[in-house]
Amino acid sequence: xxxxxxxxxxxxxxxxxxxxxxxxxxxxxxxxxxxxxxxxxxxxxxxxxxxxxxxxxxxxxxxxxxxxxxxxxxxxxxxxxxxxxxxxxxxxxxxxxxxxxxxxxxxxxxxxxxxxxxxxxxxxxxxxxxxxxxxxxxxxxxxxxxxxxxxxx
Amino acid sequence: xxxxxxxxxxxxxxxxxxxxxxxxxxxxxxxxxxxxxxxxxxxxxxxxxxxxxxxxxxxxxxxxxxxxxxxxxxxxxxxxxxxxxxxxxxxxxxxxxxxxxxxxxxxxxxxxxxxxxxxxxxxxxxxxxxxxxxxxxxxxxxxxxxxxxxxxx
DNA sequence: GGTATATCATTTGTACACGAACGAATTCCG
DNA sequence: CGGAATTCGTTCGTGTACAAATGATATACC
Numbered sequence: 047x048x049x050x051x052x053x054x055x056x057x058x059x060x061x062x063x064x065x066x067x068x069x070x071x072x073x074x075x076x077x078x079x080x081x082x083x084x085x086x087x088x089x090x091x092x093x094x095x096x097x098x099x100x101x102x103x104x105x106x107x108x109x110x111x112x113x114x115x116x117x118x119x120x121x122x123x124x125x126x127x128x129x130x131x132x133x134x135x136x137x138x139x140x141x142x143x144x145x146x147x148x149x150x151x152x153x154x155x156x157x158x159x160x161x162x163x164x165x166x167x168x169x170x171x172x173x174x175x176x177x178x179x180x181x182x183x184x185x186x187x188x189x190x191x192x193x194x195x196x197x198x199x
Numbered sequence: 200x201x202x203x204x205x206x207x208x209x210x211x212x213x214x215x216x217x218x219x220x221x222x223x224x225x226x227x228x229x230x231x232x233x234x235x236x237x238x239x240x241x242x243x244x245x246x247x248x249x250x251x252x253x254x255x256x257x258x259x260x261x262x263x264x265x266x267x268x269x270x271x272x273x274x275x276x277x278x279x280x281x282x283x284x285x286x287x288x289x290x291x292x293x294x295x296x297x298x299x300x301x302x303x304x305x306x307x308x309x310x311x312x313x314x315x316x317x318x319x320x321x322x323x324x325x326x327x328x329x330x331x332x333x334x335x336x337x338x339x340x341x342x343x344x345x346x347x348x349x350x351x352x
Numbered sequence: 353g354g355t356a357t358a359t360c361a362t363t364t365g366t367a368c369a370c371g372a373a374c375g376a377a378t379t380c381c382g
Numbered sequence: 383c384g385g386a387a388t389t390c391g392t393t394c395g396t397g398t399a400c401a402a403a404t405g406a407t408a409t410a411c412c
Contacts, residue, residue, distance in 0.1 A: 049366065067255045067272070070236045071330050071343065072248060074219045077273050077350040079232055080399090084224045087316050095225060102220045113390055119220070122402095123391065125369050132367080148388040149377045167218045177224050180348045189349065190224065192342040195333045197230035231367090240370095249398065266360055275363065278399055298384050302360040333389080 071107075076190040085176045089169050094120065096129050098170065101138060101155065101163040111144065138162055216219065240327045242322050247314075249274065250284050254291060254308065254316040262307040264297065291315055 067073050086095050093101070099119045104110070107118065116126030130153055131138045138159035144150035155163065178186040209276070220226050239248050252272045257263070269279030269325065283306055286292045291312035297303035308316065331339040 064261075065255065065323065067252060069321060069343070070323070070327050071346070072232075072239060072326065073252060073272075074343065074350050075228070075232050075235055076248070078367065079350055080273060081350055083230055083399090086225060095229070099220060099226060102218065103203070106218075108219065111390075119214050119226075121368090122370060124371085124393080127392070128368070147294050147378070147390085149348055152392070170218065173225065174223050174321065177349070178304065180228070180352055181345060185345055185348075188341065189345040192334060192338055192345075193224070193227050193231055195338075196330070196342065197227050197234055197331055199234055236369090247397065250360070264360075274398090275400060277363080277401085280362070281398070297360095300360085300408070 047095050056115070057101065072098045076178050082173075082177045089173050089176070090166060096125075097133055098163075098166065100133060101159060102167070102170070104139065104153065104155050105160065109152050112141075112153050113150075115153055133159070172195040208218050235326075235330045237285050239326050242326050242329070243319060245321065250286055251280075251316075251319065253279070253282050253286060254312060255294065255320070255323070257306065258313065258316045262305050264303040265294075266303075268306055286312070 050137050067123070083095065086098075090098060094118075103115060103118050112126055113123050115130075116123060117183060119126075121129065130141070134141060135158055138198060139153050142152045142154070144152050145182075178189070181189055183184055236248065239251075243251060249272075253268060256268060256271050263271070265279055265283055266276050268283075269276060272279075276281065283292060285296055287294060290309055292306050293309050293312075295305045295307070297305050331342075332336070
C-alpha cells in the first residue's frame with residue numbers, strides 16, 4: 047500500500063491505531079525538559095531554574111519592574127510573584143517602589159544576589175553543555191536553531 | 200581577536216558577561232514547551248497534556264498498574280496518582296485491585312474513556328502538526344530526531 | 353521458614369504555571 | 383477635564399512535578 051522509503055518526511059499513515067505517544071513532539075519535549083531539570087538540579091542544587099532565570103536576567107538588564115522581569119523570562123504575573131517572593135526571603139533580590147508609577151514594584155539584585163549569580167554562571171554553562179552532550183557540536187547548533195524557531199512560533 | 204565565521208560551532212567566548220539566558224537550551228526548551236501547551240489547550244480544552252498522555256498510553260497498552268503507567272509516560276508515583284485520581288472522578292478510567300499482588304492498583308479505560316481518547320486522537324495529531332508548523336517537514340524530522348537523542352540522554 | 357531487600361502506593365511539603373477575578377493607579381482620548 | 387481602557391500587582395483555584403517518609407506486600411536467598 048504505502049510507498050515505503052523515498053523521503054517520506056511527512057508521515058501521513060494516519061490510522062486510528064498508530065498514534066504513538068512517544069513520538070509526539072509534546073511528549074518528547076516534556077521528557078527533554080525533565081532531563082534538563084535533573085542536570086540543573088545536580089549542578090545547581092539550591093536554586094531552581096526559574097529562580098536562576100530571574101537572577102540571571104536581572105544581572106543582564108539591571109533593575110526592572112516585577113511584571114517586566116516576568117515578561118523577559120516568559121512567566122506570567124502570578125508565577126513571577128512567587129519566584130520573587132522566595133528570592134526576597136533569601137535576600138538575593140530587593141524590592142523598591144517606583145518613584146513616578148505607584149503601581150510598579152522595582153526588583154533588583156542585592157550584593158549577595160549579584161555575588162551568587164556571578165558564581166553560578168560558570169555552572170550554568172556546564173548545565174547547558176551537559177544537556178547538549180548527547181549531540182555533536184554541529185547537531186547541537188542545528189538543534190538550537192530549530193528549537194528557537196519552534197519556541198518563537 | 201576572535202576569528203569570526205568559519206564554522207565556529209562551539210562558542211567558547213566564555214567571558215563572565217556574555218551569558219545570554221535566551222540562548223541556553225534549558226530556557227528555550229521551556230519556552231517551546233509553553234508554546235506547545237498553549238496549542239494543546241486551544242485544541243483539547245478539557246483535558247491536560249498529562250491526562251491525555253495517560254489515556255493515550257492506556258489505549259496503547261491496555262490495563263496496567265498505576266506506577267507502571269507512570270513509568271511509561273515519565274511520571275513519578277506521586278504525580279501519576281494525582282492524574283489518575285482526576286481521571287477517575289471523571290469516570291474516564293476505572294481502578295481494580297490486582298488479583299495476585301495486593302500492592303498493585305490496576306488502571307484501565309472505561310468505555311467512556313475509550314470513546315473519549317479515540318475521539319481526541321485526531322485532534323492530538325493536529326496539536327503535533329501545529330506545534331511543528333514553524334519548521335519545514337525536513338526540519339521537523341531532523342528536530343524530532345535530535346530532540347529524542349537529547350531526551351534519552 | 354524467616355529475614356533482608358525491593359516494589360507499590362500514599363501522603364506531605366515545596367515550587368512552578370496559568371486562568372480568572374480583583375483593586376489601584378495610569379494613560380488614552382474625546 | 384473626565385470617563386474608558388490599560389497596566390501593574392495580588393489573590394484564588396487547579397494541576398502538574400518531584401523529594402522524602404511511610405506502610406503494606408512481595409521476592410530473594412540463606
